[in-house]
Amino acid sequence: MVKSGVLELVPVADIELDRTNPRIRKFLEFYVEQPTSDQIYLALGAAGDEEGESSTSFEKLKNSILTNGGIIHPVILNRRADGTLVCIEGNTRVAIYKNFLKENVPGNWQVIPALVHSEMDENQADAIRLQVHLVGTRAWDPYSKAKYLHHLRNQEQLPFSKIVDFCGGRQKDVLESINAFSEMEAYYRPVVPDDGSFDTSRFSGFVELQKPGVKEAIAKAGFDLSDFAKWIHDEKLYPLYTVRWLTRILAHPKAREIFLKQNAKKAMEALDRPDLNKALGDANIEQLSQALSRAIYALPWTEAERLRKDPGSELGQTLGETLTALTGLLNATGTGA
Amino acid sequence: MAESSQHAALVQIIVGYIKREHATVTALGIVDDLSSAIGAEKPNRIEGFVPDVYAFDAPRTTTIIGEAKTKDDLETERSKKQIAAFLSHLRYQDAGVFIMAVPWQVKRRAQAIVSTLQKAAGAASVTTVTLDDLGP
Numbered sequence: 001m002v003k004s005g006v007l008e009l010v011p012v013a014d015i016e017l018d019r020t021n022p023r024i025r026k027f028l029e030f031y032v033e034q035p036t037s038d039q040i041y042l043a044l045g046a047a048g049d050e051e052g053e054s055s056t057s058f059e060k061l062k063n064s065i066l067t068n069g070g071i072i073h074p075v076i077l078n079r080r081a082d083g084t085l086v087c088i089e090g091n092t093r094v095a096i097y098k099n100f101l102k103e104n105v106p107g108n109w110q111v112i113p114a115l116v117h118s119e120m121d122e123n124q125a126d127a128i129r130l131q132v133h134l135v136g137t138r139a140w141d142p143y144s145k146a147k148y149l150h151h152l153r154n155q156e157q158l159p160f161s162k163i164v165d166f167c168g169g170r171q172k173d174v175l176e177s178i179n180a181f182s183e184m185e186a187y188y189r190p191v192v193p194d195d196g197s198f199d200t201s202r203f204s205g206f207v208e209l210q211k212p213g214v215k216e217a218i219a220k221a222g223f224d225l226s227d228f229a230k231w232i233h234d235e236k237l238y239p240l241y242t243v244r245w246l247t248r249i250l251a252h253p254k255a256r257e258i259f260l261k262q263n264a265k266k267a268m269e270a271l272d273r274p275d276l277n278k279a280l281g282d283a284n285i286e287q288l289s290q291a292l293s294r295a296i297y298a299l300p301w302t303e304a305e306r307l308r309k310d311p312g313s314e315l316g317q318t319l320g321e322t323l324t325a326l327t328g329l330l331n332a333t334g335t336g337a
Numbered sequence: 338m339a340e341s342s343q344h345a346a347l348v349q350i351i352v353g354y355i356k357r358e359h360a361t362v363t364a365l366g367i368v369d370d371l372s373s374a375i376g377a378e379k380p381n382r383i384e385g386f387v388p389d390v391y392a393f394d395a396p397r398t399t400t401i402i403g404e405a406k407t408k409d410d411l412e413t414e415r416s417k418k419q420i421a422a423f424l425s426h427l428r429y430q431d432a433g434v435f436i437m438a439v440p441w442q443v444k445r446r447a448q449a450i451v452s453t454l455q456k457a458a459g460a461a462s463v464t465t466v467t468l469d470d471l472g473p
Contacts, residue, residue, distance in 0.1 A: 153364060153395065160364035160395075171366035172378050178364075178395035212383045216429040309415040311385030312422060320385070 005115035007074060012097045012112050015077060016086045022129065041095045060170065062096050066105070067165035074113040076128055078120040085116070088125045089132050142207070143200035146181035153178055180206035187229035205232045208243035221250040236263045244324075248317075292322075343470075345371055347405030347438040348389045350468050354436060355392050355401055362399050367392040369403075384422035390436070400430035405438045411447060421454045428460040441469035 017040045044058065065071055075090025087094050093112070100109040117124070140148070149167075152158045164171045184206040192198050209215065209228065218228055231237045237246070242264035249255045249267045259267035283291070307316055348371055355367055368378045369390045380391030383402075390403030402423045410416055420437075427433030435455075439447040448467045455465060 160366070164366070170378060172368050172381075175364070175366045175393055175395045179393075179397050182396045212381045212426055216426060219429050309413075310418060311382075312418070313385070316385045320382070 005076065005117040008114055008116050009111040010077060010085065010114045010116065011110060012094060012101060013110075014085050015094050015112070015114075016084060017091050017095060017098075018087050021091050022133075040091075041099055044092045044095050058092065060167075061092060064166060065093065065096055066100075066107070067162075069107055071113060074115050077114045077116045078125060079116055079118050081119055088117075088120070089128055090114075141200060141203075142177070143181070143184075143203035146177040146203065149174060150178050150181045176207060176210040180210055183209065183225060184229075187225045188232060191226070191229045191233045202232050202240065205237055205240040205243050208240060211244060213247045214243060217247040217250045221256065223250075236260075238263065238265075242268075343407050343440070344389075344405050344410075347407070347440075347468075347470060348403070350438045350470060351390045351403035351405060351436050354438075354466070354468055355390070355403065359392070359399065359401070362394050364394045365392055365399065366394065383426045386419040386422050388423055397431065399432045399434065400427060401434040401436060402427060403436040403438065406447065408440050408443050411439060411443055411450070417450065417454060420451060421458055424451075424455055424458040424460040424463055427463040428458060433460075433463040434466065435463055436466045436468060438468040438470070441471045444469045 019040065071090075071093050073090075075093055076088045077085045078088050079085055097109045097112050099105075100107065149163060152163055153160065160171075160174075164174050167174050180203065184203060188202065188206070189198060209225075215225075218224065228237075232240075236259065237243050245264055245268055248271055249259050249264060252267075252271055255267040255270040258270050280288075307313065307319075310316065348369055352367060352369055355365070359365055367390065368380050370380055370387055371389075372378075380388045388402045389405050390401070392401040392403075393399065404420065404423065406416060420435075424435055427435055435451065437447050437451055444467055448465075451465050451467065455461065455463060
């Protein structure tokens, strides 16, 4: 069993980063000799997390530490028998402090709050890593996050720039989240029969609604956001990513009719799609990827130029959809760059 | 001035204008297309085109699109399609604002182009602003 450590403010210069940290081990295996602090910092920046947005989340953490003037959760250190300190949990945060010190970023980065354990053995270190990274804390669902942001903005009147800074500087995400929450409350709540039927897992449909083109498509087709909320409630837009197909569905008379009678997935089948011959239909994703890469490399300049001039063309839209699907797959499987 | 640095300077003029003129919109987020850093926030694509600047607030009361054009780029077919797409998008927003920044020599021409495209897009409700590089 892991004993509790002692809370201390520890000089950052005294802390060794953990070279065996599972998050970065795959990167550090490239180095024959002991990696330097800079190389570890680079590896921490490149290493992924579950979101598959490694660099983004690293930057978010960095911005958040900068805004808060420090960290909220202490890091976990092990004091070895010879008195040296190694970081068991919180290597990225320690590395960010070290980097701030090196770059003379204004602030107190000399010491870091830490729970210091004494002569912890490898099993105890593993137990901590497992609890933090494999079990972890329970993340809030997106609706609850948005509700809290909305509360901070509209009830607590916290300045917008402050909220954005606390969230790691992603202002577009914060705005879309607050607007999605407002619209879900304004339009979805009235269409559900009672509070118990209010399904917060439908929130991502309202996040998709914030993407350019969706509201315009709804308005152009003569509908409004109450109709949209009903479609969400009636599961016409299910799975929720089908919201992003609305622009094409509502602009296509046949698809629109099918959508209103059935749902978005059925409607998509009615959209004009090129006939896929048998060979294409039977090809696996690897073959299709290779063929697509070759076709891109062999694309005539005139066609590339046409695409550049008119990215809203059918080809432009199809490529955009392919990119979205591909990025989603790579992120979900952790194989993305 | 090289074309790309001139374009970047024009984008900064738009951002400065939004910060100055829309300072009363308290929760206004301004995203521009200048940063090349990985993971940097970029404006959303609108009908295939990425605007140079996109700003909106929460709850949504204002939507602003800014586009910078150099002299050579102003009259191209692509630019016209792009501006038409942005105006069409703004038409469906409450208090949509389209800001164009161009070198001072072509400011009048830019105003004429935007005005024509605005009529064609039925976007009379959109407020349009044309800025130049001579400063306020």
